[in-house]
Amino acid sequence: MSTTTDPAAASAPTPVSQRALAPDLARGLMLLFIALAHVPYYLFTADTGLAGVHPADGGLADRIAQAVTITTVDARAYPLFALLFAYGIGQMYSRQISRGASPADVRRMLRTRNLWMIAFGLVHATLLFFGDILGAYGLMGLVFVPLFLNRSDRVLKVWIGVLLGLAALVSVAATALMTLTPGGAGAERLATAEPGYLASILYRLTLWLPSLVSPFIMLVLPAAFLLGLLTARHRILEEPGRHLPLLRRTAVVGIAVGWSGGLVQALVHVGALTLPGAPDLLMLHNYTGFFAGIGYAAVFALVAHRITTAGTDPLPVRALVALGRRSMSGYLAQSVVWAGLLAASGLALGAHLSSWSAMGVGIATWLATVVAAYAMDRAGIRGPAETALRKLTYRSVRRAGPKATATTTA
Helix, strand or coil: CCCCCCHHHHHCCCCHHHCCHHHHHHHHHHHHHHHHHHHHHHCCCCCECCCCCCECCCCHHHHHHHHHHHHHCCCCHHHHHHHHHHHHHHHHHHHHHHCCCCHHHHHHHHHHHHHHHHHHHHHHHHHCCCCCCHHHHHHHHHHHHHHHCCCCHHHHHHHHHHHHHHHHHHHHHHHHHHHHCCCCCHHHHHHHHCCCHHHHHHHHHHHHHHHCCHHHHHCHHHHHHHHHHHHHHCCCCCCHHHCHHHHHHHHHHHHHHHHHHHHHHHHHHHCCCCCCCCCCCHHHHHHHHHHHHHHHHHHHHHHHHHHHHHCCCCHHHHHHHHHHCCHHHHHHHHHHHHHHHHCCCCCCHHHHCCHHHHHHHHHHHHHHHHHHHHHHHHHCCCCHHHHHHHHHHHHHHHHCCCCCCCCCCC
16 A cells, blocks of 8 residues: 655655764765766866876876876776765665655655756756766666665675676776777867857767766776665664774775775876886776775775764864765765866867876865855855755656656655
């Protein structure tokens, strides 16, 4: 027998007092990684090297910035995003079930929300940034939620292992092929180097459409998504104190593996390490990014546990958490800066930046979103993107029929 809930009560955002610290803190810090990963795409006058979008040369400060970004950020933020996105889905599901909604209604709501995520991604890519990730993760949710949301822990663990095993094989095979036919970042640079805004739309959409399915080919992002569902089921980020040994092992091993893989790619890129045949290590670099991403999630959970245990509430933490609660708005705000200030169709400042100065712009942009989010939090203003997604999802679910009353927060 289906149980329905009051739509107004069900769609109400989760009170701040009931939100766990670790997921919001992780989302706020994740946006720094996203900013540092995206800003090099806008150095559109520089020749690229062996690490994809990064310039082939530069001064000492540039080489340090490149090495740090390649080692700690590139291909490391996306698995973290996938894990947190799926974790949020798990939170939504359990919260709505606890409010009396039926599983079928919650699944309907999640399907609607993921469809709107794809729509948001389309608009984002069309207007601002070809590297949109909202659409890809919305599609992952659309595919994997029906398949895995209520599967047993054992099934999730088996599939995570299968995906990581296949991803390792694909990475090795792709590395061998890319060594024979090395690629580059030419297509991405066309999107940011096009001075005509209308013409740049075509480049962005041409790049965005394949990006919807590329996570399925890479396999590590679906694995991170399933891991997010599994960790949400056991409330690992919400109750880190109950999982400290696991979190510590994950942090140490994950970051050690992820940074080791990134460091090799960084050393090859800056010319400090020469390997036989000058292999393109991009796919192996992406594979090890999975481990860094989950390691970061564990570190953020441990930090949140330390803060909660100490009973402190310092201003930087409050500001980061405020951004984490508005992570989609913060993410889109970054793209406004990139498109308006750095792209050739905007003010074209990217033509005058190098790796170190671009990193500075990325950090400054992220800090600006932290300050803005904290000001909004103090004023009681929710993120505009989150509010829009919530309203569109609820409206669509309600129109689907009287049974579609299971709604949740973005």
